[in-house]
Amino acid sequence: MTAPRPVEPEDATATSWVAEEWSEGPVTPPERDPFYTAPDGWETVACGTVLRTRPVRLALFGRLRQRIDAWQLLFRTRDLENRPHVSVTTVLLPADSGRGSAGGRPLLSYQCAIDAVSGRSFPSYALRWHAHARGTVPQFEFLLALHAMRLGWTVTIPDHEGAEGHWGAPSEPGYCTLDAVRATLSFERAASPADTPVAMWGYSGGGLASSWAAEGVAEHAPELNVVGAVLGSPVGDPASAFLRLNGTPYAALPILVVAGLRRTYPDFDRLLHRYVTAEGLAVLTSVERMTTMAAIVRLRGYDFSRHTTLPLTELVALPEMVAIFDEIRPGGTAPEFPMLVVQATHDQIIAVDDVDGQVRRYRDAGASVEYLRDRTSEHITLLPLSVPLSLAWLADRVAGRPPAPGITTTVFSIATQRRSVAGYGSMASTLLRAVLRRPIRSHTRRRPRTR
Template sequence: MSRRPLSSATVLAATLATCGVLLLPAGTAGAAARAAVPAPGSVPPDQDPFYAAPADIADYRPGQVVASRPVPNPTLDWIPMPVDVWQLSYRSNDSNDQPELAVTSLVVPKRAWTGAGARPVVSLQSPEDSLGTQCAPSYLLAGGQDNQDAALGVELLAANWAVAIPDHEGPKSVFLAGPQEGHAVLDGIRAVRDFGADGIGKANPWALSGYSGGANATGWAAQLQPGYAPDVPLVGAAIGGTPAAPRAVAKYIDGTSFAGFEFAAAYGVATEWPGSGITSLLNPRGQQDFAGLRGQCESAILSSFAFRRLNEDTTVPDPFGVPSVAAVLQQDTLGAQPPVVPVYDYHADTDEIVPVGQDDQLVSDWCAKGATVQSVRDLLGEHVEEAAVRETAVSVYLGDRFAGRPAPSSC
């Protein structure tokens, strides 16, 4: 089956974007405006007008495309097949339901889809785990840089599926702000479906996948979909090494070599929910540390905060016990509503970064509310290893869902 021809509007969008032109959809303010923009991946997002929200972003509907551009001649060493790559910006909502601009990358194999029905698409959430826009998947992908999507994405593309990779931390690069991440994922799917590039439109079936920080975003998208995006049907979701409960994860890694994740999460939660009062609890050292955290990527955060304890930066011995902090962390914990999409949940029992117990609680909570969850636990394995161990199993699970086979359940 050959790819569906592009509409004239899509061809026009591609032509303008190839020439370095930012295209706004018809019917919006400044629809005819054209602004020269840098080549994708040539400058960090903070310096790229493509990532800047229009003044009337609130007038866009969630998932409505704001701008689009192809990534010309993508040099992606980790993708072993010819692909087309697009960047789409679109309106989404943060955790407080305030409008914001989000970006997703669509990767479509050039090889024609010959399977039954339309080509499957997977929204793959990267474990970005960072606090700077220069760490965003779209920027790394467009610049040809290897990143944490590599191992996860190759297996999906090898199946000749399309893959969408949203910048799920949003324009503020907030780490572990679950509702915001879920919105960005679901609105990214809406944007890709409406854009219609390379035969990817409303007829294509969608699934979700993510590991670690990407699993948190994936879980939130699955949980929020029935209420936030009932127009976005999903056939399956796979989550691994999931940090479902930020408080439990933070206590687990406090004072360890992975304490940087705790500090990054505290910064992200403080940014997304100022009412948590986290910044008011900081002592002088904490104020200095938070200033240094801004804009940092994962490797720098982990090296700077290894073996640190969070209460070294606060005026109280147990910052998690402060009512305003505890309330926000509870709000940011997965499990309150069941997803309607079947879920494959995998985790290493010996995970040294994300404790398996809080993920077991998520499975229990979802199952009790009627969800379909296949829970897989590996007796041995490190956090990073688990992603590789279950890589093929994830593709098989999602392939079965695309094929319409009944989903197994451990509930």
């Protein structure tokens, strides 16, 4: 396997690479796919540098192949300790795209709810034709990305946990997301200028990743023209969710976070070995191979305290644990662009009080946040119901229309909002085209207008 050959950089302080295009072979999980292995010398290049590219075929639920142009980019990013890492993003272009066709279209970075540490749950694998990824959330969210592309966006979908599956880590998902945006903007097939309007959107675990991306722009990627972010049910307080979901039908979700944090914090892993029994450690190891839904089914009602030598409330109160839980709580930094937060008041997975707290922290730090709460939806239904409104809100930011900062509104149902009702027919049309495997083309007249 040959490494990309270096090219003389235009700026003497930077290094660039010619990306190597890979023809598509068998769909192999990331752990065994050589595409995910960085070429020699990758550590010395800048964050966001494209190291390798390949065209890919994508499909709904791994079976219904979609008639779009899709590419994957291996790019350089960084971890929490500023050590070089790599990740992959999947770029969606309309079926009628040609080289340079993305010019003039805004870029949407959609963060899926990966919510697992297995490579089979990464979007770059789960969205591919013939992928064996049953029970992964990105397969359900793929339709939303197709719909955004049909409305005029270029879409990039990053593996925001990085190649090592650091689920639950602070900041890292933001670095990874922003570097995926950098990589996409520089990718020749997308051909987007550096000042292209960029929007970010994610729900649940993807909303948490989008929170970190929004908070990281000023420090990590200030050159990006980020115009807004939509955070759907963005977790708010992972430590609170851990205690609240333990022993419930969704007990697997905090266990998956713990499995990811073991990979991020060596001290955390040592702490677990001290206070968790061998049976409990075996449970943590077992979920590393599971998709999200498989883990939820397997660990339904699981009580982690059965396998700890301290009561759970005492374990999470240890100073080392408190420090980590404080670090993984979003909301400490105010982005310089507006945000929309959407949350169900009767969410069975993410407590509305935790999201209220995240919004309050943003506003106290000086951020412009519009907050919409829904009284009749719950966690699963709010995502599809909020799609038209979320995309319309982002389109307004691209067009330069002012948001409504500092407004908190609680509605009977987001489905009754004018922009929601107007968009459901278009969503149904996208679903029909995807199921019938018709070409997914963007409607020029519906493109979000740039300033």
